[in-house]
Amino acid sequence: MARSQNMFPGLALLALGAVAALISCSSSGGKDEGSSANRKSEVITQLSFETANDALSALRIAADENDLEYLREIFGPEASELSSDDPERDNAERLRFAAAMREFCELRPIEGGVGGFHVIVGASRIEFPVPLMQHDGRWMFDTLAGVEAMIDYRVGVNEIRTLAAMRDLPGLQREYFAVDRDGDGIQEYAQRMRSSPGMRDGLYWESRDNEPDSPLGPYAANAAEAYQEGLGYNGYEYRILTGQGAGAPGGARSYMKGKDMVHGFAFIAVPAIYDRTGVMTFIVGPDGVVYEKDLGPNTKGVAAAISLFDPAGWSKSED
Structure with missing residues (x-):
């Protein structure tokens, strides 16, 4: 994997979500700390605090009240880069983070004598990825310093989930192959991820009551939750390859015999946005071995030209 998935504990997605859930922030204007109820509506800039504990208290209040404006003020305009563009998901992440803060919350000095603090939250003692630092005698959340780390973490999570999906897909293709889906007397593999309207020519279709699920049917709920317009599934877009x-x-x-794919199958998964939702591109063939490669900044263009499964020059994916 190009990015480290172990930068934070496994449940650090809670911490990631608390900042990633912020919608766009604006800058300019000056403002100091104050209670959530007494603050006036004005142009938002980042707040600074007299003590580190004051900053922690402000974060606790904003999270507990799910006060989006106050969160914007606490983290400043840099936090806008981490918005998921999904308001419902963002709200759910904020609520989860608030619950974690109610379970446990403390400041822990950053190792190395840099003079700042990490915020530790939740029963699992999650390290919040935005450090609390002192600037000109006052305390602020150093959102800019945490942005790259959080993007790294998001990329790592997406790559782990995509690797797991790629390992599952060969089994789903074999499940599809086991039944003649179109009644033409030929057992074949799916050539599409999602079926054409009214058809069963893909791994997923909407099943009616008392009908068997499509091979991807049991995954549909998780897939719907993981899907974001323009960002694919967990940050990746999938395509079926028809040869090697x-x-x-x-x-x-x-893999084709006429119009039917009967001699094998392969998949490719490509980051929706290179270096933001993913770095590695993944491929898997009939033997179920997943390979990965960093196709570089022009990943979308390079991947679009890939029509065959050919792992030469690719590396086997490791857990």
Whole structure:
């Protein structure tokens, strides 16, 4: 994996969500700390605090009241970069983080003598990824310093989930193949992730009552939760490949026989936004071995030209 998935404890997604849940912030104007109830509506800038404990108290109040304006003020305009563009998901993340803060909340000195603090929250003692630092004698959340770390973490989570999905997909293709889905007397693999309207030519279709689920049906709820317009599923977009190149086991061949895909299958998963939702591109073929490669800043263009499964020059994905 290109990004570290172990920068924070496994439940650090709570901490990530508390800041990633912020919608756009604006800058300019000056403002100091105050209670949530007494603050006036004005142009937002980042708050500073007399003590680190004051900053922690402000975060606790804003989280507990789910006060989006106050959160914007606490973290400043840099936090806008982490918005998920999904208000319902953002709200759920804020509520989860508030619950974690009610369970446990303390300041822990940053190692290395830099003079700042990490905020530790929840029963699992999650380290909040935005450090609390002193500037000109006052305390502020150093959101800019935490942005890259949080993007790294988000990328790592997306890559882990995508790798798991790629390992599941070959089994779903074999499940699809086990039944003649279109009644033409030929068992074949799906050529689409989602079926055409009224058809069963993809791994997913909407099943009616008392009908068997599509192979992807049991995953549908999680997939819907993971999907974001323009950002794919957990930050990745999936495509089915219909042949393989010379570097694949068994050499170059098409999986097609006429209009039916009967000789094999392969998948490719591509970051929706390179270096923000993912870094590695993943491929998997009929043997279920997943490979990965960093295709660089032009990942979308390079991946769009990939029509065959050919792992030559790719690395096997590790857990």
